[in-house]
Amino acid sequence: MSVMRPSLLPGLLNTFSYNYNRGIEDIKVFEIGSVFHQRGKSNFSEDILVGGLISGCREPINWSTSRTELDFYDLKGDIERINSDLLFKQGNVPYLHPGKTALIFKGKKQLGYLGSLNPFVIEKLDLKQKVHFFEFSFSSLKFSDFKKFRSFSNFPLAQRDLSFVIDNHISSNDVLEFIKQKSGKELKDIKIFDFYEGKGIPKGKKSLAFSIFWQANDRTMTDLEIDKIVEKIVGFLSDKLDAKIRT
Numbered sequence: 001m002s003v004m005r006p007s008l009l010p011g012l013l014n015t016f017s018y019n020y021n022r023g024i025e026d027i028k029v030f031e032i033g034s035v036f037h038q039r040g041k042s043n044f045s046e047d048i049l050v051g052g053l054i055s056g057c058r059e060p061i062n063w064s065t066s067r068t069e070l071d072f073y074d075l076k077g078d079i080e081r082i083n084s085d086l087l088f089k090q091g092n093v094p095y096l097h098p099g100k101t102a103l104i105f106k107g108k109k110q111l112g113y114l115g116s117l118n119p120f121v122i123e124k125l126d127l128k129q130k131v132h133f134f135e136f137s138f139s140s141l142k143f144s145d146f147k148k149f150r151s152f153s154n155f156p157l158a159q160r161d162l163s164f165v166i167d168n169h170i171s172s173n174d175v176l177e178f179i180k181q182k183s184g185k186e187l188k189d190i191k192i193f194d195f196y197e198g199k200g201i202p203k204g205k206k207s208l209a210f211s212i213f214w215q216a217n218d219r220t221m222t223d224l225e226i227d228k229i230v231e232k233i234v235g236f237l238s239d240k241l242d243a244k245i246r247t
């Protein structure tokens with residue numbers, strides 16, 4: 001990271017690419033840091049900015065809702081929740097989409113900007129999905145309380161999708177709880193992404209599909225390690241619920 005950077009965008013794009021390449025496609029990240037602007041031939045001014053980037057889909061994987069991409073208006077809404085006194089005016093920033101860019105004002109003073117990354121930049125950087133970015137003056141923020149942040153792992157997520165055929169009367173929450181019991185301490189998240197009854201499924205049965213995610217804090221989890229956990233889950237659900245794995 002250059003000490004003379006004019007924007008927080010390059011660093012946030014590096015964070016985006018790092019996570020995307022490790023299977024994390026739905027991303028919201030922010031940074032607070034210094035940027036520098038040249039004032040004359042040898043003079044530079046320093047500003048403290050807060051910047052953020054969003055990309056991916058609005059909702060997590062879920063069997064009951066469609067996946068909707070995050071857009072310019074999601075980012076604008078996030079900023080409005082930070083500070084409701086801000087105003088937005090149409091503007092232009094070279095690396096942002098010409099029709100999806102707004103300048104951020106407080107009164108008559110411009111604090112920053114937000115917008116969707118220009119398609120030319122997305123293509124040039126070989127990014128695989130749309131990116132939306134903002135940055136504005138950190139001093140304009142008002143804090144009513146302090147937030148605590150949990151540390152996160154630098155190691156990649158491991159994911160497996162499992163589909164089970166179970167009796168209709170068994171709730172999805174019961175299945176979730178049984179999966180959690182055998183998923184180990186590195187379990188990160190479980191999402192239901194499909195529910196099905198009908199052709200190919202016996203009468204009185206239903207199919208539930210789950211995406212299960214693991215992440216260790218001290219290592220990259222191996223396929224063999226995940227395979228052993230999956231075997232425990234499948235065996236446990238078979239014993240407890242007479243669940244059959246659907247292939």
